Amino acid sequence: MHDDAAEAVLRALRGPGRPPERLLLTGWFSFRDGEATAGDVLAQQHMSAALTRAGIRHETAWSPGFRPGELSLETADPRMYDTLLFVCGPVHGPQVASLHERFGFCRRLAAGVSVVDPADPAVTGFDVIVARDGTAGPARRDLAADAPAGPLPPVAGVVLSHGQGEYGARRRHADVNERITGWLAGKDCARVPADSRLATGDWRLCATAEQFLSLVARLDVVVTTRLHGLVLGLRTGTPVIAVDPVAGGAKVSAQARALRWPALVAADALAPDILDHWWKWALSGAGRTAAACHSMR
Numbered sequence: 001m002h003d004d005a006a007e008a009v010l011r012a013l014r015g016p017g018r019p020p021e022r023l024l025l026t027g028w029f030s031f032r033d034g035e036a037t038a039g040d041v042l043a044q045q046h047m048s049a050a051l052t053r054a055g056i057r058h059e060t061a062w063s064p065g066f067r068p069g070e071l072s073l074e075t076a077d078p079r080m081y082d083t084l085l086f087v088c089g090p091v092h093g094p095q096v097a098s099l100h101e102r103f104g105f106c107r108r109l110a111a112g113v114s115v116v117d118p119a120d121p122a123v124t125g126f127d128v129i130v131a132r133d134g135t136a137g138p139a140r141r142d143l144a145a146d147a148p149a150g151p152l153p154p155v156a157g158v159v160l161s162h163g164q165g166e167y168g169a170r171r172r173h174a175d176v177n178e179r180i181t182g183w184l185a186g187k188d189c190a191r192v193p194a195d196s197r198l199a200t201g202d203w204r205l206c207a208t209a210e211q212f213l214s215l216v217a218r219l220d221v222v223v224t225t226r227l228h229g230l231v232l233g234l235r236t237g238t239p240v241i242a243v244d245p246v247a248g249g250a251k252v253s254a255q256a257r258a259l260r261w262p263a264l265v266a267a268d269a270l271a272p273d274i275l276d277h278w279w280k281w282a283l284s285g286a287g288r289t290a291a292a293c294h295s296m297r
Contacts, residue, residue, distance in 0.1 A: 005112040005140050006050040008130040009085065012109060013056065020083035020107070023051065023058040026099065028089040030061040030073050039144040043088035043112055046147035058085075078103045086110040088143060091122050091129065100125030112143035154220035154283055157194040157238075158184065159229030167246045172267040176225060176245040183275050184223065192219065196228045221282045227251050234259060237295030239282035243270060259294065263287070 013020055027044055029036035044060060051058045062070045084099060084106045091113045100108060100121070110126045115134030117123065132140045160177050184191055196212060199205040206212040213236055216222060222233035225245040230252060233240040243265045244252040256264040263278040281287045 004146070005130045005132060005143055006047055008140075009047075009109055009111040009128070010050060010054050010056075012128045012130070013054075013083070018082075020056055020058075022081050023056055023083040023085055024076055024081045024103070024106070025051070025058050025060040025085050025087065026073070027087045028095075029063055029066060031095050032063055032065060032072075032074070034063060034095060036063060036066040039142065040088045042147035042149065043143035045149070046143040047085065047087045047111060049148050073099075073102075078105065081106050084108045086113065086126070088112050090114045090116050091126065092116045092120055093122055096122035097125060112140070153188045153190060155192060155218070156184065156187070156189045157192050157216060157219040157222045157224075157229075157233075159194045159196060159222060159224035159226050159233075161226045161245060164246070167250060170247040170250070171245065172247050173225065173245045176243055176267050176270060179270050180223060180225070180243060180275070183272050187279065189220075194219075194222075194229075196226060196232070221279070225252065227255050230255055230261065231259070234261060234291055234294040237292045239263070239287040239291040241265070241275065241278045241282055243267070261294070262290075 025044060025048060027040050028034040029040045029044060048058065048060060059071055061073045061076050064072045064074070081103065084103045086096065086099065086109070091110050108126050109128040109130070111130045112132050113129065115123055115129065115131045123129065130140070131137070132142055158181070160180070162173055162177065164171060164173065194215060195205055197205055198207060198209065198212070200207045206215065213232060216233050216238055217236035219238050222229055222238050222240045223243070224230055224233065224240060225243050230240050230242040240261065241263050242252055242256050242261065244250060245267055246252070247267050249266060253264060253266070263282055265274055265278065
């Protein structure tokens with residue numbers, strides 16, 4: 001059995017002395033100038049769930065840049081807490097050290113963290129550290145490895161065109177792309193920018209057509225303003241939402257008609273409710289079946 005960092009911290013919280021009455025849960029996701037990574041947030045979810053099971057009242061401080069309007073380090077009153085718990089990431093630098101000053105009257109613990117320099121004030125300010133690495137003790141599993149998580153959302157490939165100057169005044173590419181990406185930002189999905197351009201010297205691009213087909217085949221849906229985003233998505237059996245970025249319609253619309261693919265949106269009719277309609281259809285059984293039929297032709 002591995003020594004779970006969350007359980008080790010709970011043992012420390014239950015140890016000699018008064019149990020915590022109100023705990024503030026923090027991490028790098030709490031700092032205005034920090035960052036919230038998927039691992040950090042999963043670590044927070046792991047620790048929050050463990051505290052809830054233990055009956056320990058707690059709140060989480062979030063960066064206002066990541067979760068505007070929620071409790072932050074700036075709005076949290078240190079006098080309201082008797083315990084501060086920092087999770088995940090390195091305990092290093094002035095941002096972490098500042099917590100010891102602001103929450104000096106709290107008992108301060110760290111869990112699932114990396115200790116880079118044991119003499120750093122960011123480290124020495126904690127009363128208890130349950131490290132994942134960097135100490136003489138054995139390494140522990142990261143908190144994110146066993147964190148509770150919800151259902152996995154769909155993966156959307158985004159294949160956009162930014163050029164096509166040959167269409168002149170009919171081009172609506174900038175406006176269409178802005179609307180599409182703004183809409184996608186509000187969808188619960190993993191967004192993967194994909195480019196059909198090939199290159200042998202750029203690791204970010206596929207080097208062969210087969211590599212691009214392999215990428216598209218692993219997506220749940222493709223959202224595209226490119227003709228080949230439509231064609232190659234359907235070739236692999238992946239449902240496509242095609243948006244024609246040219247006013248009045250051009251090659252994307254023509255190709256959708258040639259392929260008899262219904263999920264086509266005109267530049268002049270682009271609206272969130274229309275995109276939502278085709279999104280729901282593309283991810284439904286009907287949309288998947290329609291795309292699969294194209295891959296078998």
